[in-house]
Amino acid sequence: MKNALLIVFISFICCNNAIEEVPRKDYATQHQQALAYCRQKGFNDDYYFLVDLSVHSGKNRFFVYDFKKQRISNENLVTHGSCDVLEDNKDKWEKAKFSNANNSHCSAKGKYKIGKRDYSGWGIKVKYWLHGLEPTNSNAEQRVVVLHSWSAVANEEIFPDYAPLSWGCPAVSDxxxxxxxxxxxATDKPVLLWIIE
Incomplete structure (x- = not known):
């Protein structure tokens, strides 16, 4: 009887772990396209930043991809926009919504060139200007959508809890x-940041 209960208990634990383990997405296509883009545009071709806002905000979804080693070298949490001006955005914690409009407080998809390093009132007091390279994010500078840190963002996964919401900036931990x-x-060339869903 004890053995039977032990087997049931072990099976329960194994099954629950299997359910919680979601395999990481395969970003091979994005990595190939990003490398081609970086080489064509004269960007840094050692690495780029990929942000996948389809991933739960309590899980790592900001990835630093090393083109030379062909692997993700760093990953962490990142915020998405609150879109709090949209009346129908009741699921704003669970799903990022996108807009390029001024004062939308939404995230904006697409490729960005990471620009000048500047002072920030948030986190470690450093921000990088983001220059939108596509029609979906062309207002980034005007909206002051920048890469910065925020002390409210955890430095490790917090799933099933959510990361805090921003006003459209991809904010990370300090x-x-x-x-x-x-x-x-450390780089003289511009770096690509690509936000996808």
Whole structure:
């Protein structure tokens, strides 16, 4: 009887772990397209930043991809926009909505060039201007959608809890921003940030 109960208990644990383990998406197509884009545009072709806003905000969804080693070298949490001006955005915590409109407080999809390093009132007091390269994010500068840190963003996965909401900026933890800042200060070429869903 004890053995039977032990087997049932072990099976329960194994099954529950299997349910919780969701395999990571395969971003091979995005990595190939990003490398081609970086080479064509004269961007840094050592690495780029990929943000997948289809992933739950309590899970890592900001990825630093190393083109040379062909692997993700760093990953962490990142916020998405609250879109709080939209009346129908009741599920704003669960699903990112997108808009390029001024004052929308939404995230904006597409490729960005990471621009000038500047002072921020948030986190470690550093921000990078983002220059939208597509019609879906062309108002990034006007909207002051920037890459910055925020002390409210955790430095590790918090699923099933959610990351806080931003006004459209991809905000990361202070520690992760220090990692990104070190990388960005060490390159002379612009770096690609690509937000997808």
């Amino acid at each position: 520690d992760f921003m220090r990692t990104l800042d070190t990388k960005l200060q």
